[in-house]
Amino acid sequence: MIQLFMAMALAHFPTGNFTSKPVMAEATLLKSLNIPMVAEDKAANVGVAYVNARQVHEISVASHALGRCGGYEDLELGDQKAMVNPLEELQALSRAVAQEEANRYLKRNIKIDYNAEVAEAVKEVNADNLRETVVFLSSYPDRYNRGPSPNKHIEPMMERIAAVMQNYSHPYELRRIRHESTKQDSIGITLYGNQRPEELVILGGHLDSITQSWTNKIAPGADDNASGSANLLEALRIFAANNQQPQRSIEIFWYGGEESGLLGSAEIAKNYRADNMEVISVMQIDMSLVPGAGKGVIGSIADFTTAWLRDLMLQINDHYVGLEVREFNCGYGCSDHASWFRQGFATFAPFEATMNTINRRIHTSDDVIDDRSDFLHSANFSKIALAYLMHMGNSDIRGF
Numbered sequence: 001m002i003q004l005f006m007a008m009a010l011a012h013f014p015t016g017n018f019t020s021k022p023v024m025a026e027a028t029l030l031k032s033l034n035i036p037m038v039a040e041d042k043a044a045n046v047g048v049a050y051v052n053a054r055q056v057h058e059i060s061v062a063s064h065a066l067g068r069c070g071g072y073e074d075l076e077l078g079d080q081k082a083m084v085n086p087l088e089e090l091q092a093l094s095r096a097v098a099q100e101e102a103n104r105y106l107k108r109n110i111k112i113d114y115n116a117e118v119a120e121a122v123k124e125v126n127a128d129n130l131r132e133t134v135v136f137l138s139s140y141p142d143r144y145n146r147g148p149s150p151n152k153h154i155e156p157m158m159e160r161i162a163a164v165m166q167n168y169s170h171p172y173e174l175r176r177i178r179h180e181s182t183k184q185d186s187i188g189i190t191l192y193g194n195q196r197p198e199e200l201v202i203l204g205g206h207l208d209s210i211t212q213s214w215t216n217k218i219a220p221g222a223d224d225n226a227s228g229s230a231n232l233l234e235a236l237r238i239f240a241a242n243n244q245q246p247q248r249s250i251e252i253f254w255y256g257g258e259e260s261g262l263l264g265s266a267e268i269a270k271n272y273r274a275d276n277m278e279v280i281s282v283m284q285i286d287m288s289l290v291p292g293a294g295k296g297v298i299g300s301i302a303d304f305t306t307a308w309l310r311d312l313m314l315q316i317n318d319h320y321v322g323l324e325v326r327e328f329n330c331g332y333g334c335s336d337h338a339s340w341f342r343q344g345f346a347t348f349a350p351f352e353a354t355m356n357t358i359n360r361r362i363h364t365s366d367d368v369i370d371d372r373s374d375f376l377h378s379a380n381f382s383k384i385a386l387a388y389l390m391h392m393g394n395s396d397i398r399g400f
């Protein structure tokens, strides 16, 4: 089915001259598509290649067939370092991957204790709220960053975010983030810390959607990623309703342009690195609605994420959620956490299932709420996010 779809898609592709642009993607994936690389790092299995629009589409379709949301990072703009010296850039990434591989085998050095207040807050997560937000976002089935109306959903979503902040009496800033690499905006909110406001605890997910069909441009993106976007809003709602100012600053991002090469998150992470921001940790939620590996089972992305944070997530799960967590590799550019990881920040990313059991209807007009959607499954991700914000936002825990 997938190959048939690919053939059909390519048949519809206009055959002109396209400007090449650099992307970073999994090396084995680029090889399988016969796309020559200008640089490759075997240890990290990541390559840089100059690709035309048709090849970008091929990468996207092949990634999707492998069960990934994103699949590559677009290096088009503002990434002179990677373009001028891609090998050096890949080697830095490779060193970070090797370091994480080593950390994986270190003894747990970060321990969080059960906290009754967190347990109470986690109970407030409401699956009906998640459904409501997913219905709302799916009603904008054109959240494609290169579509005719890439920002129609931004204002209404910001109104919803503002609404959950109504009873929060401490300093915060809700903002619309414009990008150089895409016309689509991201949304960010900062809840300023009262003890160490310069230390940032970050949570994010992408708000955009895509369809890989040339004939049907409807992309409701209910699972990918209205569900994760709803998870963020629900975690924020409960955090804000408790009305306690965190010790560290908490930032939540609804990224734009993920589906076209992590555009929004890559720009934000790059700016944070350039500005020397003190990012303590980054959590990513991309897809939470379909329990493909079974009820009570979730995945945790094991590559381009950080060992101590994956471990922290397991402790959060043990204390407050009680799921079976299966680690799996997703490849480079799988979702926005890769943007942060590449800039040297610590990340983790729980996932609705495992790579083999991912919802196959994403990136089509059939990514809608249906009988496989499970909002109680999705609620687990808001629980993890909320417990993460409360523990990391109110402690001095940090990685290596």
Ligand SMILES: [Zn+2]
Pocket (backbone or CB within 6 Å): 069, 070, 206, 224, 225, 258, 286, 287, 335
């Ligand atoms: Zn996604």
